[in-house]
Amino acid sequence: xxxxxxxxxxxxxxxxxxxxxxxxxxxxxxxxxxxxxxxxxxxxxxxxxxxxxxxxxxxxxxxxxxxxxxxxxxxxxxxxxxxxxxxxxxxxxxxxxxxxxxxxxxxxxxxxxxxxxxxxxxxxxxxxxxxxxxxxxxxxxxxxxxxxxxxxxxxxxxxxxxxxxxxxxxxxxxxxxxxxxxxxxxxxxxxxxxxxxxxxxxxxxxxxxxxxxxxxxxxxxxxxxxxxxxxxxxxxxxxxxxxxxxxxxxxxxxxxxxxxxxxxxxxxxxxxxxxxxxxxxxxxxxxxxxxxxxxxxxxxxxxxxxxxxxxxxxxxxxxxxxxxxxxxxxxxxxxxxxxxxxxxxxxxxxxxxxxxxxxxxxxxxxxxxxxxxxxxxxxxxxxxxxxxxxxxxxxxxxxxxxxxxxxxxxxx
RNA sequence: GCGUCUGUCGUCAAGCGGUUAAGACCUCGGAUUGUGGUUCCGAUAUGCAUGGGUUCGAAUCCCAUCAGACGCCCCA
Numbered sequence: 211x212x213x214x215x216x217x218x219x220x221x222x223x224x225x226x227x228x229x230x231x232x233x234x235x236x237x238x239x240x241x242x243x244x245x246x247x248x249x250x251x252x253x254x255x256x257x258x259x260x261x262x263x264x265x266x267x268x269x270x271x272x273x274x275x276x277x278x279x280x281x282x283x284x285x286x287x288x289x290x291x292x293x294x295x296x297x298x299x300x301x302x303x304x305x306x307x308x309x310x311x312x313x314x315x316x317x318x319x320x321x322x323x324x325x326x327x328x329x330x331x332x333x334x335x336x337x338x339x340x341x342x343x344x345x346x347x348x349x350x351x352x353x354x355x356x357x358x359x360x361x362x363x364x365x366x367x368x369x370x371x372x373x374x375x376x377x378x379x380x381x382x383x384x385x386x387x388x389x390x391x392x393x394x395x396x397x398x399x400x401x402x403x404x405x406x407x408x409x410x411x412x413x414x415x416x417x418x419x420x421x422x423x424x425x426x427x428x429x430x431x432x433x434x435x436x437x438x439x440x441x442x443x444x445x446x447x448x449x450x451x452x453x454x455x456x457x458x459x460x461x462x463x464x465x466x467x468x469x470x471x472x473x474x475x476x477x478x479x480x481x482x483x484x485x486x487x488x489x490x491x492x493x494x495x496x497x498x499x500x501x502x503x504x505x506x507x508x509x510x511x512x513x514x515x516x517x518x519x520x521x522x523x524x525x526x527x528x529x530x531x532x533x534x535x536x537x538x539x540x541x542x543x544x545x546x547x548x549x550x551x552x553x554x555x556x557x558x559x560x561x562x563x564x565x566x567x568x569x570x571x572x573x574x575x576x577x578x579x580x581x582x583x584x585x586x587x588x589x590x591x592x593x594x595x596x597x598x599x600x601x602x603x604x605x606x607x608x609x610x611x612x613x614x615x616x617x618x619x620x621x622x
Numbered sequence: 623g624c625g626u627c628u629g630u631c632g633u634c635a636a637g638c639g640g641u642u643a644a645g646a647c648c649u650c651g652g653a654u655u656g657u658g659g660u661u662c663c664g665a666u667a668u669g670c671a672u673g674g675g676u677u678c679g680a681a682u683c684c685c686a687u688c689a690g691a692c693g694c695c696c697c698a
Contacts, residue, residue, distance in 0.1 A: 573658070
């Protein structure tokens with residue numbers, strides 16, 4: 211036998227028995243997002259590398275070590291590691307800034323990140339997400355969070371934690387960053403290797419280090435004082451307060467997590483995550499926030515925006531496995547031609563029908579019927595002569611002779 | 623990139639240096655040439671991820687490689 215070719219590390223087949231769950235995720239997304247006026251957009255799975263370098267940020271791990279990049283015709287192309295940059299690109303390129311704000315978009319599809327696979331993490335994975343452009347008010351942040359919560363609720367996922375934080379604007383964040391660096395400077399040599407590199411690259415990321423010795427350092431009162439201090443400027447604080455009051459009014463429960471930073475460079479002000487305790491260590495199902503400068507950074511008109519993305523595999527692993535769906539009928543017949551004709555007629559009426567293409571023995575056909583269908587439609591010589599079909603209910607064993615044109619009513 | 627653990631039929635597995643490599647499920651065939659889901663029989667790994675080694679003897683011990691799972695980093 212020829213050598214078999216295996217699936218690529220970090221990728222997964224979505225097998226027929228699992229696909230129903232995906233249909234649920236997708237149809238609920240369409241249903242719920244439509245109610246809020248969001249329209250689906252589909253962007254290419256590869257884009258110019260520069261889009262991600264400038265969009266996601268070239269200090270991020272996603273851009274630095276996780277992109278699938280390849281050259282073609284002297285262009286550097288990259289499989290999208292996330293879809294916000296692509297949607298923003300499309301927003302700009304298609305002149306959507308001219309549309310009356312807000313512009314509300316949602317998407318779903320595969321994303322690619324070269325990471326070590328583990329529970330809840332693949333190299334090709336799927337996200338569903340929303341983006342709203344053109345509204346700077348906290349009402350937009352609130353709507354987007356509410357939408358996430360309601361989408362999760364529609365899937366039956368209610369006991370999830372919403373965590374919230376504000377990163378402030380570039381101005382107040384810079385001040386905060388330098389304060390953190392200042393207070394940690396004496397401890398620099400005691401920090402772990404990762405933290406030492408984060409110190410320069412992204413001081414905010416220092417705060418949730420899991421190394422014990424670092425935790426101890428961060429727990430010191432003078433350092434905690436800086437971490438816990440409300441560094442954000444008045445405007446940013448007002449925005450955050452407004453968001454919280456909307457959420458309170460809408461009865462969306464949340465907790466403030468000052469250490470919530472998020473790893474993409476484009477966020478400002480609101481950031482949030484939704485977490486589950488049933489996911490192992492990769493416990494975030496949803497992550498998002500506000501990114502007011504991204505559109506401008508990618509060459510568009512200055513346009514405020516908020517959005518989030520959810521990992522569909524992670525959602526799926528929280529959902530119960532649906533029962534496999536049975537056929538309406540399985541035709542048991544010794545005459546394939548007649549079975550074919552009957553099957554086609556019933557399919558035209560919207561029924562799910564199969565019959566035995568291999569022309570096996572009667573008992574085998576019936577056995578198969580009992581495994582895959584609600585009803586066995588017995589079409590033998592006697593039935594063909596009399597123009598009827600014996601319809602057998604496979605769960606009760608009841609069997610009745612039915613005229614061919616009455617079968618559809620009997621099956622429902 | 624680093625760490626820990628794991629690779630025996632399509633699936634779940636027993637086996638722990640000497641076996642003919644259990645068993646179960648699935649699949650297929652038969653009992654049963656028009657009445658199933660129960661039952662009963664039968665079929666299905668010259669091979670235990672791959673390559674080396676140790677040994678009289680290896681699925682079992684050792685090494686390497688590959689693959690997978692989980693964790694770190696990071697993220698959905």
